Amino acid sequence: MGDDDYSKEDLLQLCKRFGDYITVKLFAIFSISLQNLDSHSIGAIAGLVVAILFTWKLLRSSRASHRSQPKRQSNMPSSSGVNTHSNSSLTLAEFSQNSQAQDGIDEFFQPVKPTLGQVIRQRLNEGRKVTCRLLGVILEETIPEELQKQATVRSSVLEVLLEITKFCDLYLMERVLDDEGEKNVLLALEDAGVFTSGCLVKDKVLFCSTGIGRTSFVRQLEPDWHIDSNAEVVYQLARFIKYELHVSPIKAERTATNVFSSPSLEQFFGCV
Known part of the structure; x- marks a missing residue:
């Protein structure tokens, strides 16, 4: 499986996690009757919008980054140890980026204490x-x-x-x-x-x-x-x-x- 396939799979997993967050939070926010909306509820909705924009921009920049990376030669000798080190570094970098995105989503979706x-x-x-x-x-x-x-x-x-x-x-x-x-x-x-x-x-x-x-x-x-x-x-x-x-x-x-x-x-x- 190529690097692009791994990148797409990572992005799909991130989108799936974000989608789960969206589903739960939208249900929680809109289960409140409109007549009971106050500054805290409005703030929660505003935070949701900001989180969507934040993740959308992150996904776009991630796709653009993967497109700009040249494909590595498949016939490079694996015994040199260079490719193994590069693959490990890339995997760690992608994991770190996904973790940062997840932390950003978690921060936006902190539960709001009712008044x-x-x-x-x-x-x-x-x-x-x-x-x-x-x-x-x-x-x-x-x-x-x-x-x-x-x-x-x-x-x-x-x-x-x-x-x-x-x-x-x-x-x-x-x-x-x-x-x-x-x-x-x-x-x-x-x-x-x-x-x-x-x-x-x-x-x-x-x-x-x-x-x-x-x-x-x-x-x-x-x-x-x-x-x-x-x-x-x-x-x-x-x-x-x-x-x-x-x-x-x-x-x-x-x-x-x-x-x-x-x-x-x-x-x-x-x-x-």
């Missing part, structure tokens, strides 16, 4: 309305009595909370014992920047005096998701709400197929 917004939309299954309890989920405090003294927004949940407000109609709710508890909650949310950095307004922070009142709020709003730290409330609403997230430090038994559980809201979205 927090993309993760949230995926985990919420594109749900647009969300209701969420404050105690034990957004706030450090876990019982209404603690709210009479102070309210503290959990720093680890703040980024997730603000991101949810960008894509969802979010309502926060809690049972308080008096006006002082309500005041402390609103002040804590305001100090954390929830009302200025996100799309949440104070009118969407709802207060009630009983646990039944929170359940009533949720049923009236008919959200796609309800997030709560009270197992009894989650159980009662499972028949009426499409999806629920039970936030509990102790892994709870799954009571229904539409009820998920997580130690925290941020862990549910993989932020910890």
Whole structure:
């Protein structure tokens, strides 16, 4: 088999590997719905185009190089050792060139890490309305009595909370014992920047005096998701709400197929 045959076979192998990359990456990129395209997705498509142009130019230059090389005489004595050394050098050079091309393709096709917004939309299954309890989920405090003294927004949940407000109609709710508890909650949310950095307004922070009142709020709003730290409330609403997230430090038994559980809201979205 001549040198040209070896060169063609190498080029075909390289094209085949690149074709496999193209197939996989095109499927991954275009499986995302057009409405979810953002700067990262556009960047991935742009990288794909650049990779195609890069490989096309590489293949053209490789073909031109092989055409310009004169054919070696087949009747040269092989015992001299010169041809053996030349063939080895040429094979190594071609292997190095193909390896560099493969490295270039690999570099362009490095997986793009999804943004927090993309993760949230995926985990919420594109749900647009969300209701969420404050105690034990957004706030450090876990019982209404603690709210009479102070309210503290959990720093680890703040980024997730603000991101949810960008894509969802979010309502926060809690049972308080008096006006002082309500005041402390609103002040804590305001100090954390929830009302200025996100799309949440104070009118969407709802207060009630009983646990039944929170359940009533949720049923009236008919959200796609309800997030709560009270197992009894989650159980009662499972028949009426499409999806629920039970936030509990102790892994709870799954009571229904539409009820998920997580130690925290941020862990549910993989932020910890």
